[in-house]
Amino acid sequence: MRKWLLALAATALGSVSLAQGKLEIFSWWAGDEGPALQALLDLYKKKYPNVEVVNATVTGGSGVNARAVLKTRMLGGDPPDSFQVHAGQELIGTWVVAGRMEDLTSLYKSEGWMTRFPKGLIDLLSYNGGIWSVPVNIHRSNVMWYNPAKLREWGVTPPKTWTEFLSTCATLKSKGVEAPLALGEAWTQQHLWESVALGVLGPDNWAALWSGKLKFNDPKAIAVWDTFGKVLDCANKDASGLSWQQATDRVVQGQSAFNIMGDWAAGYMATTLKLKPGEGFGWAPSPSTSGTFMMLSDSFGLPKGVKNRTNVINWLKLLGSKEGQDTFNPLKGSIAARTDSDLSKYNAYLQSAAKDWKSNKIVGSLVHGAVAPESFSSQFGTVMEIYLSSKNAKAAANAAQAIADQVRLGR
């Protein structure tokens, strides 16, 4: 019925592109992110003018609504040709284990991507001997943002470790800063947790946590919660009423000194608030994580049994190409996953992020789907709630381990 309607619409518009079928791209890129996607689609259109590209966008930040729609479509037997998903376990633990995706290793080999993408990234995309999606961009999760002018005024420097952070926090509180750390709604609290955990555990133990080698109720992992509790004491009490932008605003306006947020905050401050990177806002790796790049990435895969397989392969080739990534990312406010991208197209913050991307150790983000399957990350909210309501590190750690066992994390 829909096909028929579309065909009718195409004829009515006098379109002649009947030869190559169509390509439906399912994503949650709307609003600020829409133009970046459109640039990619235009590029595809230019290369394959006979393919009808359908932009099936479901709005809602970080895909909260899109994922539910995607599930009903997949379960209902109407998969989109290619869908956006956070690279790593969000795809693997949900769709790959269910046998819904095609292995893309041969595409990686024929396009020469094995050497173009960093090894740490390819490891995150691999499972059971296959590589499962093509990353189009990279965001960094472990960044601490601050307001350089205010820090000079208060006479403090950006802390390098969590211990230093806590003493800086005490100093700021004694100077009358009510909440040195600005925090927002539920997922940003989990976002803070992952930066604390990476700092306390270090990159190797962080990775071990997700491969199941380090248990959540190991003393090392329980220590994360203790530090997290102390860090929370530095944060505002009305957190759950604020969006991440509002939390960032508090730093910009000088009410708070620091905010831990992914590097889309740079896009917000540079583009929306028109602040100059390095002057209007400053950044540093979140405490104790210098030399480590906690990444998250948007990617597309190839669902089994799609109607327009060739078109999807062409789309994936475009996504992974240097041209595709450098068209998309400067507009999106992220960096290319490829290590050979043309840095002159990016702003000052992104250039510094790209430099770290090439040299740092790469680990995946929990909240943004890289290291844990959806079934774990969405239940992590329950773990967080146990900690916040009881302040009992051990209870939270035990709950996390129970959920990890249940979803067979790392297996």
Place this chain on the structure above:
Amino acid sequence: MKWLRNLDSLVAVLTLLPSVILLAIFVYGFIGQTIQTSLTNWGKDPAQALAINPVLQFVGLENYKELFSGFIHGRFRQDLVNNLFFTVFFVGGCLLVGLSLAIILDRGPKGEGFFRTVFLFPMSLSFIVTGTIWRWMLQPAGGVNQLPAAVGLPEGHFAWLTSRQQVLQFDWNHLPLFTAWLIGLILLWIGISALRNAQARRGWIAVGSAALLIGWAIFIGPRVQLLPFPEIHGFNLAFIGIIIAAIWQMSGYTMALYLAGLRGVPEELREAARVDGASEVQLYRHIIFPMLAPITLSAMIILGHISLKIFDLIWAMTGVDNAPTEVPALLMYVTTFRSNKIADGAAIATILLLLVALVIVPYLYSQLKSEVRR
């Protein structure tokens, strides 16, 4: 003639058939499927959760047992407690505000029609709109908290939607105990009133079961442990803001119900009472309020099932991820569509259905009975 009557009934059957079939499939069939799903392990194994042909195993009531006494399902239990508190305060608040407004309007102030429209207006908005408006007003650093500043008083600091404070706390392990006491006392009351009405058999059965339950509550109940650890639940203060918004939305409707009831009280009755020397307070207490009892019951049923199913208002006001203000309906969505734990989600949905049925079915039953009698 007989043939014609058969044709009549044939037409009647044919007319009703489509809706009966549709109802059977899309309401009762799907309820059945949800219950069936809730008895499987769909979603426990991520490899099967979203597979094309998932292999499911029947696990009986395992999911329900987990929800009520499992280690990682504390969030569900808190949600259930949240929903019960919300229901009590929301229904109580609506009845109180609705009745007060109705009494004021019933006394025929100037511009009654205008006020009636104003009070009824919030009902024309959807909960999403109400929620959005009230979220703005209850922002921690704005809206209501800044009102006192307008007249020179210090700003308020109440965390309307973000508080993590709890009051009226109790341990989940005591739940069977409380339930036994509550049902025991209700049965006792039923039994005694039956005995007073000289319904001996019914009365003694009720008193007997009450004695059993209360005896259990006294001697065995205190030692029952649902969980291997204490789990404290209570009423989250962050709900106050949501309750205010919900009452704002629905009290106009309650007012309309009560106003209709008040207008139905015959004027002669009021006059007769006045002639007999009843004061205005006595008039309301002994004449008018008893006559409003059936309306109170209808309002409680309607408001009660709305509040048990509440989803959109909370979604709009504090979001789907904010555990302190979460209710089972939101958790059902998160469990099913985010965590892919489809059987658990179905179990939560079934529990919600049972709760709503608990409110609605006795009402429908009594309605049906009175209709038959007529």
